[in-house]
Amino acid sequence: MVACVPMTTLLINSIYRATEGEGIHIGIPQIFVRFQGCHIGCVNCDSKETWDFDPATTKNLDEVMEEVEVLSQDIIKRVSITGGDPLHPSHIPSLIELIKELKARNYYINIEAAGTRIVKDVFDMVDFISYDVKTPSTEVRTSPELLLRFVNEYGTKAQVKAVVADKKDFETVFDAFHFVKKNNGPVVPWCLTPCYEPEEKFPMQRFQAVVKMNEDFGLPFRVIGQQHKWMFGSEAKQV
Ligand code: SF4
Numbered sequence: 001m002v003a004c005v006p007m008t009t010l011l012i013n014s015i016y017r018a019t020e021g022e023g024i025h026i027g028i029p030q031i032f033v034r035f036q037g038c039h040i041g042c043v044n045c046d047s048k049e050t051w052d053f054d055p056a057t058t059k060n061l062d063e064v065m066e067e068v069e070v071l072s073q074d075i076i077k078r079v080s081i082t083g084g085d086p087l088h089p090s091h092i093p094s095l096i097e098l099i100k101e102l103k104a105r106n107y108y109i110n111i112e113a114a115g116t117r118i119v120k121d122v123f124d125m126v127d128f129i130s131y132d133v134k135t136p137s138t139e140v141r142t143s144p145e146l147l148l149r150f151v152n153e154y155g156t157k158a159q160v161k162a163v164v165a166d167k168k169d170f171e172t173v174f175d176a177f178h179f180v181k182k183n184n185g186p187v188v189p190w191c192l193t194p195c196y197e198p199e200e201k202f203p204m205q206r207f208q209a210v211v212k213m214n215e216d217f218g219l220p221f222r223v224i225g226q227q228h229k230w231m232f233g234s235e236a237k238q239v
Contacts, residue, residue: 021228038085042138050084115142135169155186165195
């Protein structure tokens with residue numbers, strides 16, 4: 001009798017090709033695999049359509065890989081796994097299967113981490129981790145102790161990223177930066193993303209204010225906006 005192997009299924013919001021729109025890899029062409037489902041609840045989330053763990057979005061691993069390979073054309077060997085929250089515990093078994101399959105086909109893998117958990121099995125396998133520091137405007141908190149543990153364990157292949165809407169947000173990131181420094185954490189790239197809300201016109205003054213705060217506080221950060229929003233508007237999807 002042949003044993004029946006359960007098929008790996010994933011909740012997927014979308015799979016598409018675009019250039020990285022933010023952080024230190026901005027402008028690099030890649031394939032985005034966006035998971036469906038997030039319980040973190042940032043109030044200024046620009047992807048609220050990804051929140052529901054909607055079983056109607058189920059795809060099996062073969063279907064996901066086929067879409068990735070069609071988009072890749074064996075030219076773009078780079079995948080960014082995002083969400084939603086790809087690190088939600090219910091996603092982990094299928095996420096690990098996806099990563100194994102991508103690695104077997106020589107893809108470079110970035111994962112977008114919301115800054116609320118460290119998932120060793122995943123972080124050990126991927127090539128790069130973009131780790132959020134959640135700011136007060138999100139109404140979600142990133143634990144400084146968890147952040148310190150993260151940079152100590154994964155700082156050689158990571159960036160720390162924070163969306164900044166105002167001075168309170170900036171100061172929160174600055175405090176986290178100093179907490180890491182004070183505790184002899186390694187130097188990693190820290191990127192500030194000036195907040196660019198859906199339905200908002202390009203917030204030039206906020207960008208300038210964030211750059212100015214960075215200057216006033218001794219230039220600890222890189223300020224990198226969301227290029228895809230400049231190009232296509234703040235509400236465009238799959239760009
Ligand atoms: S973690 Fe990401 S998807 Fe989830 S609420 Fe926050 S910004 Fe939105």
